[in-house]
Amino acid sequence: MSPAVQFYASSLAILFGINLIAVWGLDLQYGVSGIFNFAYIVFQSAGAYTAGLFALHPAAYYQMNETYIGGLNMPFPIPLLAATAAGALLAIPLYLIGIRRLRGDYQAMAMLVLSLIATAFADAQVNLVNGPTGISFVPKPLAAQLPLTFLGYQWAYLGFVAVITLIVFWITRSIVSSPFGRVLRAVRDSETAAASLGRRVSRARLTVFVLGGGLAGLSGGLLMQYVTAWSPSSWLYPETFLFLTVIVVGGTANLAGNALGTLLVPILIIEGTRFLPQIGYPGLIDSLDWVVIGLVMLAFLWFRPQGLLPERRRSWVTFLPGGRRSLGDLLRPRRAVPLPGEAGTEG
């Protein structure tokens, strides 16, 4: 495999892992808990900027007339931890503004407006994160310390992203399959009924909102330290709809569905357009990406709203000792579970 192909393949794999972390975080909020967070990209962006500002030297160091706060030049993994914390902490005020009291379409509109405000603010306030130009030349983690070639570092970063992705998978799967995950799904289905059964609805929603924000921040940090640059044009509000399309296509509240959606939408569809013959004015095909993504979203909403891999129905058998609840559940086909009535035990 030529170095160019290796670089391209590893880049796609890295982006797949980073996007998947973000998608799992959003699906915890949207698919599992029913929160319409149309400002999700803001959380990823907060993580990206934070990682950058923690990893960069102060602006004056570079003598490039850039203006941004921070520039702490902190070593790995502090920028990534700070990115995760930034996403999680940002969730608290945004929860109070857009989630705590608002529901449904009002909630969605409030979050969308917050996303627009955040982008406009970062764009206009040049002293904060260097305005529309954004920040760039962010140091890659351990790049100076590791004796690796450019391509070797690429594969090492892929390995690092893969490990983080597996850890995030373990966390999200633990949550979704646990009694806590059941409470979140109950809150999604009927907040009133969940409260009437003694569940603290606001606490559950805040917890998952902070958790999803943290995962968005982490994915933003990983992305920033990979692409090394970030500006307001990187996180316009349609980016949130890209993540939502991934979830709708792959299947809500299904981690494997999320992975399939991430493979299909941001990787296959967007990358696939690169291989189309150029037609019309230069850049026309690229600008049609969003048209295709929008049409895919509409098609699924109309014809397969449950996504390619729908939310899994958990058999009563799995709640009892001996019932299957291993990771193999994801890989093996589901066996038909005989019900007590069928077994002649129903009286």
Add this chain to the structure above:
Amino acid sequence: MSAQQDKDVTALGSQAGSADKPGREATGPAAEGPDERGQAILRVEDLRVRFGGVQAVAGATFEVRRGTITGLIGPNGAGKSTVVNLIAGQIREATGRVLFEEEEILGRGADEISRLGLRRTFQTANLFGRMTVMENLLMGARPWDGETLRGSLVGRRKWHRREAELARKALAIMREFGVVDLADELAANLSGGQKRIVEIMRTMMGDPIVMLLDEPLAGINPTLALKISDRLRAIRDTGVTMIMIEHDLGIVEQLCDPVIVMAQGRVLSEGPLSDLRRNKEVVSAYLTG
């Protein structure tokens, strides 16, 4: 089905109520002695609430004795469901008092009131539609440690054990109602009557002290309604108190004593239905329509 699972299901008959230990915020019906039967467990005093220009509840006052099924009847718009919503904490802005075991609960949140042991069903069955019947029942259990973020990430062995206990209890309750074969069905796919049964079963999962039942038998066929009535009587006999809104006076007569008649947001009269049938005010306000 494995031998263990088969054993789990077939050995369930007498296990309902044994697995879910009452939480620290409630004593549970099992703690009551026979001497406590008949004492007021819930007191509603001068309850008033207004929605815009409508006085939905206008000074309702009544009490509910422990271990009874107290019927709440009245014409449409009498304020019955609003009173239940106020007791259960779904509506919090009101004046007056609601005392549960001499503790003021008016204005508290629905979750807090539920944790005290007051559980409710809804006028329109309110299930978790994308969850199975089994999962709906598991949600009926009192809140427990496994339902926290920390619990989901650590201590899985512990919550697996607890969850298995709750699942056995849920299966036992389903078996009592004869709906075990619905265990894996999504709640959204159930018929209206089945949804009401699941809601009652879910309420039972939490070992309630008081059950607030808002038209629990509406839309259920007469045979099944009879069966559910028997189950409700059996639950009452274990010491659970119930307040039941019901329009079918035949059912009210069989199940409820006393019966409270409401009209225009007030309590019109109270007593056995046979006595109320002779009360002209009640007859003109409700019984003759």
